[in-house]
Amino acid sequence: MLTKLTQWSRLKSPWILHLNTGACNACDIEVVAALTPRFDVERFGILLKATPRHADVIVCTGPATRQMKDRLIRIYEQTPDPKFVIAVGACAMSGCVYRGAYNVIGGIDQVIPVDVYVPGCPVRPDAVIDGVVKLLNKLKG
Amino acid sequence: MKFQIPIGPQHPALKEPISLRMTVEGEIIRDADIRLGYNHRGLEKLAEQKTWIQNIYLTERICGICSHSHTTCYVQGVEKLMELEPPKRGLYIRTLVAELERVHSHLLWLGVAGHEAGFDSFFMYTWRDREIVMDILEIITGNRVHYGINTIGGVRRDLDEQQIKHILDSLSVLRQRSEYYKHLGTNEPSFVARLAGVGYLSREDAIALCAVGPTLRASGVPMDVRKDDPYAVYDEVPFEVCTAETGDVLGRTVVRIKELFQCYNIIEYLLKNLPSGPVAVRAPRRAKPNEVVSRYEAPRGENIHYIKSNGTDKPERLKVRAPTLGNYAATIKMLKNGFIADVPLIFAAIDPCICCAERAVSLVDARTGQEKIIVMNDLKRLSRRLSAGNIRKREAEWPL
Amino acid sequence: MNDQTLIDKAKASLGDKVLDITNPAPRRIFIKLKVDDLLAAVNWLKNEMGFTHLATITGVDLGQAFELIYHFANSFTCVNLRTEIPRDNPLLPSICQLIPGAVLYERELQDMFGIVVQNIPDGRPLVLPDDWPAGNYPLRKDWKYERPPEVIPGGKR
Ligand code: SF4
Numbered sequence: 051m052l053t054k055l056t057q058w059s060r061l062k063s064p065w066i067l068h069l070n071t072g073a074c075n076a077c078d079i080e081v082v083a084a085l086t087p088r089f090d091v092e093r094f095g096i097l098l099k100a101t102p103r104h105a106d107v108i109v110c111t112g113p114a115t116r117q118m119k120d121r122l123i124r125i126y127e128q129t130p131d132p133k134f135v136i137a138v139g140a141c142a143m144s145g146c147v148y149r150g151a152y153n154v155i156g157g158i159d160q161v162i163p164v165d166v167y168v169p170g171c172p173v174r175p176d177a178v179i180d181g182v183v184k185l186l187n188k189l190k191g
Numbered sequence: 192m193k194f195q196i197p198i199g200p201q202h203p204a205l206k207e208p209i210s211l212r213m214t215v216e217g218e219i220i221r222d223a224d225i226r227l228g229y230n231h232r233g234l235e236k237l238a239e240q241k242t243w244i245q246n247i248y249l250t251e252r253i254c255g256i257c258s259h260s261h262t263t264c265y266v267q268g269v270e271k272l273m274e275l276e277p278p279k280r281g282l283y284i285r286t287l288v289a290e291l292e293r294v295h296s297h298l299l300w301l302g303v304a305g306h307e308a309g310f311d312s313f314f315m316y317t318w319r320d321r322e323i324v325m326d327i328l329e330i331i332t333g334n335r336v337h338y339g340i341n342t343i344g345g346v347r348r349d350l351d352e353q354q355i356k357h358i359l360d361s362l363s364v365l366r367q368r369s370e371y372y373k374h375l376g377t378n379e380p381s382f383v384a385r386l387a388g389v390g391y392l393s394r395e396d397a398i399a400l401c402a403v404g405p406t407l408r409a410s411g412v413p414m415d416v417r418k419d420d421p422y423a424v425y426d427e428v429p430f431e432v433c434t435a436e437t438g439d440v441l442g443r444t445v446v447r448i449k450e451l452f453q454c455y456n457i458i459e460y461l462l463k464n465l466p467s468g469p470v471a472v473r474a475p476r477r478a479k480p481n482e483v484v485s486r487y488e489a490p491r492g493e494n495i496h497y498i499k500s501n502g503t504d505k506p507e508r509l510k511v512r513a514p515t516l517g518n519y520a521a522t523i524k525m526l527k528n529g530f531i532a533d534v535p536l537i538f539a540a541i542d543p544c545i546c547c548a549e550r551a552v553s554l555v556d557a558r559t560g561q562e563k564i565i566v567m568n569d570l571k572r573l574s575r576r577l578s579a580g581n582i583r584k585r586e587a588e589w590p591l
Numbered sequence: 592m593n594d595q596t597l598i599d600k601a602k603a604s605l606g607d608k609v610l611d612i613t614n615p616a617p618r619r620i621f622i623k624l625k626v627d628d629l630l631a632a633v634n635w636l637k638n639e640m641g642f643t644h645l646a647t648i649t650g651v652d653l654g655q656a657f658e659l660i661y662h663f664a665n666s667f668t669c670v671n672l673r674t675e676i677p678r679d680n681p682l683l684p685s686i687c688q689l690i691p692g693a694v695l696y697e698r699e700l701q702d703m704f705g706i707v708v709q710n711i712p713d714g715r716p717l718v719l720p721d722d723w724p725a726g727n728y729p730l731r732k733d734w735k736y737e738r739p740p741e742v743i744p745g746g747k748r
Pocket residue numbers: 073074075076077078111112113138139140141142146147170171172173252255337
């Protein structure tokens with residue numbers, strides 16, 4: 051009963067934390083654009099939170115830079131369980147054009163485990179929403 | 192009693208990770224220090240390993256909001272190195288995309304400023320209208336943010352009649368909405384009161400600290416690369432350089448709103464006078480050994496690229512100075528002796544936007560948290576005394 | 592004022608300090624100087640010619656030497672002061688007393704090329720990460736980067 055309730059509430063209100071780990075801003079503004087009237091993710095109960103301690107889902111944009119690596123791990127640890135990570139954009143998946151630059155480690159998955167990958171450079175806001183909904187389906191199953 | 196507050200590098204709303212360390216006394220910031228490098232990717236080194244064409248797409252990904260400005264700046268330089276003369280129609284389309292980008296960037300900024308001032312409906316309104324611009328950009332270039340329209344020797348896509356008509360129609364909607372924002376942003380008393388007098392930068396300081404773009408123009412210095420050093424077709428297009436005298440965040444808002452209207456005029460002029468002909472010329476693969484300095488007025492300020500070629504198909508050196516870096520020194524000046532509560536606003540005002548002081552709380556450890564409790568009483572007393580003495584804020588005038 | 596008058600004035604005021612002066616394109620002037628004369632030239636540009644806006648400082652690795660280009664701009668032209676310092680003794684005077692806004696660019700130079708800027712008001716690292724190994728200067732031409740092998744999470748399938 052209780053597990054059902056928690057699962058229901060988890061599905062209905064995934065709170066997200068948006069984290070830029072060295073992205074070029076394009077992915078970030080598209081994530082923010084997903085919040086605005088045209089796309090409006092709040093329909094799905096998705097809310098952008100300011101601190102990792104309130105969040106369920108970390109939305110990462112950008113390749114992991116060397117300087118951000120430790121911070122990324124720290125933020126991941128600060129997020130309460132159960133936590134999920136969505137890698138948004140080609141950078142977060144593999145490094146995109148920055149692959150091979152000296153200060154870039156690679157995709158987010160080199161540092162923390164990732165649940166959903168959303169491709170695109172930059173991703174469209176619709177794709178961000180689709181990614182979150184896919185994650186919800188994964189949770190259900 | 193002094194203590195330090197770290198802000199960053201993680202923050203919820205927007206843009207680059209950056210870390211600020213502020214020494215505060217009560218509510219007042221005594222010193223600020225910026226640590227960059229969270230977003231440092233080693234792009235200048237990477238550019239030396241890529242070909243001229245590949246580098247267009249690399250420079251495009253320096254920044255997602257002014258992606259077109261970086262490519263244009265780069266491509267202009269390379270065209271000079273290769274001694275190419277892009278056709279007129281290509282240049283017109285390039286300028287058109289540049290101005291559309293400026294519109295989207297300024298609308299975005301207005302929204303962010305509204306958000307930081309606690310005026311969230313303004314944020315939602317401007318971002319709704321920003322979608323109109325994004326639609327235009329998507330129609331003419333095929334992508335919402337990274338347009339990929341520039342190529343060495345011109346642009347990659349042409350415009351047709353239908354698209355021109357669509358742009359002109361959308362433009363009239365945008366004009367109408369911007370009138371409303373102009374009214375709102377400069378007459379709404381609580382909004383104006385929040386912005387006026389915050390983040391003051393005098394004319395002398397703005398010049399000495401090498402500020403650029405709207406930050407500089409809001410301090411009354413009419414410097415705009417489009418006028419001073421015309422590139423593309425700006426020497427044919429009539430427009431004005433917008434300035435404000437107040438030197439505070441309100442001034443920067445006013446400059447940007449005025450520039451929006453200039454942009455609409457420029458776009459209209461470009462579309463009405465679009466010459467016919469090809470949009471690009473063929474480019475060689477190599478460039479002779481030479482060097483060039485290329486300047487461009489991005490929405491945030493002057494963008495400067497130094498390109499050196501060595502006769503191969505790869506650059507010898509590509510140096511990029513993005514406008515935000517030019518503004519950091521000025522930002523520190525603006526932050527000093529201001530209130531903590533103004534940090535997000537001031538930072539947002541130069542438009543790299545490290546916003547949301549609440550993010551600070553998320554990373555402040557228990558130690559500083561405790562210190563904060565100790566000074567709470569001090570803090571109240573201090574802030575009361577200070578707000579009484581804060582003449583600048585009360586004397587601020589409405590600009591329009 | 593146009594480019595030619597500026598070139599004439601530069602020749603008149605700086606005299607034999609100017610090693611070379613070129614004007615490859617309209618509104619682009621390159622002046623070559625010895626590094627010892629740099630401060631004098633910046634002072635002249637700022638106080639007599641009114642070039643208060645330093646756009647940036649570029650460093651280029653020429654192999655035996657580092658070339659530094661100071662890009663100044665004002666409303667009618669863009670002046671680039673060019674100087675060279677030897678690679679084995681990379682000392683550079685700071686221009687922060689004259690142009691306070693230069694500090695970030697000088698810090699960047701220190702990070703990326705290992706140039707020692709003398710009298711810099713604030714010489715901490717700017718762009719490189721905290722755990723960056725000392726003595727590595729990414730923009731030197733002989734510095735090569737090897738990408739460590741990436742792991743595929745969950746293994747290859
Ligand atoms: S995926 Fe593309 S748009 Fe997104 S951060 Fe990377 S380079 Fe920028």
